[in-house]
Amino acid sequence: MFTGLSAFPLTPVSYDRVDVESFLRIMKRLVEAKVDSIGVLGSTGSYAYLSREQRAVVARQAVKNADRIPVMVCIGAISTTQVLHLADDAQHAGANGLLLxxxxxxxxxxDEVYGLYETLTQKVSVPICVYDNPGTTHFTFSDELHARIAALPGIASIKIPGVPADIDQAASRIERLRKKLPDSVTIGISGDAFAGVGLNAGCDCWYSVCGGLFPREAKAITEAAAQGDEVQVTELTGRLAPLWALFSKHGGSIRVMAAAAAELGLTDEECLPLPLRGLSRNDRDEVAQVISKLCLK
Incomplete structure (x- = not known):
């Protein structure tokens, strides 16, 4: 489940409640596109803003409605005790993997980060993906720390942030990391603007925000990568550059994805957990124009 396209959907929230109906409309798109796995409660899934009970609801609904597609559940929290409670909830829901x-x-x-993963691996029975996202966690992994953690039993993948734009530099970066990891541990690219170069540079998986709402377009990219068609990967990801530009303009993907989901009629216009706010009307119109121009639907 840690190869190909791992689609990370939005978690719609309405009046401080998870909007289950809207979430299931998004899930249906992922199932119909036959994504390789589904990663719920990631950063675009608003995990940090939701209570334990809300996150348990999302985990249960995702597994129940995934139609046998593997589901990975993010269990990030401030304390180790909270992480372990969330891991219990995710496993009880039937999650196939955990994202930490x-x-x-x-x-x-x-040493504290290593201890967090070490403790988790001793308590769970499903594989774990290491979530390397300094933009949100403000923690920067070294390759040496990745190697220490990857040697723990149950570590199956590392979700890395963006790679250099130059393909040779990106390939060197992936190769340096891969040499330090067990053969059983995959490397997945995140940061959608880096997806094409990351896949062409040798990443095994795309942990994709785009795939969480536009799975057919994202899956075409990972299928081209699996076939070794670097030209097609570059062409397909380059076509989505206007979407990546919106992510950059609005400080990340979550507000853009919320506006896009609303434009597609999948959610209400206001579907983010407070204090997050949706885009302005003018910015929503720009999102709608990009969706239309790129024929995303």
């Missing part, structure tokens, strides 16, 4: 970012308030040391 090293969240913190006090800046964490390498």
């Amino acid at each position: 970012p090293p969240m913190s308030y006090q800046k964490l040391t390498d």
Whole structure:
């Protein structure tokens, strides 16, 4: 489940409640597109804003409605105790894998982060993906720390942030990391603007925000990568550059994806957990124009 396209859907929220009906409309798109796996409660899935009970609801609904597609559930939280409770909930829901970012308030040391993963691997029975996302966690992994963690039993994949834009530099970066990892641990690219170069550079998986709402377009990219068609990967990801530009303009993907989901009639216009706010009317119109121009539907 840690190869190909892992689609990360939005978690719509309405009046501080998970909007289950809207979430299931998004899930249906992923199932119909036959994505390789589904990653719920990632950063675009608003995990950090939701209570344990809300996250359990999302996990249960995702597994129940995934039609046998493997489901990975993010269990990031500030304390190790909270992480373990969330892991229990996710496993009880039937999750096939767990995604763990090293969240913190006090800046964490390498040994503290290693201890977090070590504790989790001793308590769970499903594989774990390491969530390397310094933009949200404000923790930066070294390759040496990745190697220490990857040697733990149950670690199956590392979700890395963007790679250099130059393909040779990107390939060197992936190769340096891969040499430090067990053969059983895959490397997945995130940061959708880096997807094409990351896949062409040798990443095994795309952990994709785009795939969480536009799975057919994203799956065409990972299928081209699986066939070794670097030209097609570059062409298809380049076509989506206007979408990546919106992510950059609005400080990340979540507000853009919320506006796009509303434009497609999948959610209400206001579907983000407070204090997050949706885009302005003018910015929503720009999202709608990009969706139309790219024929995303």
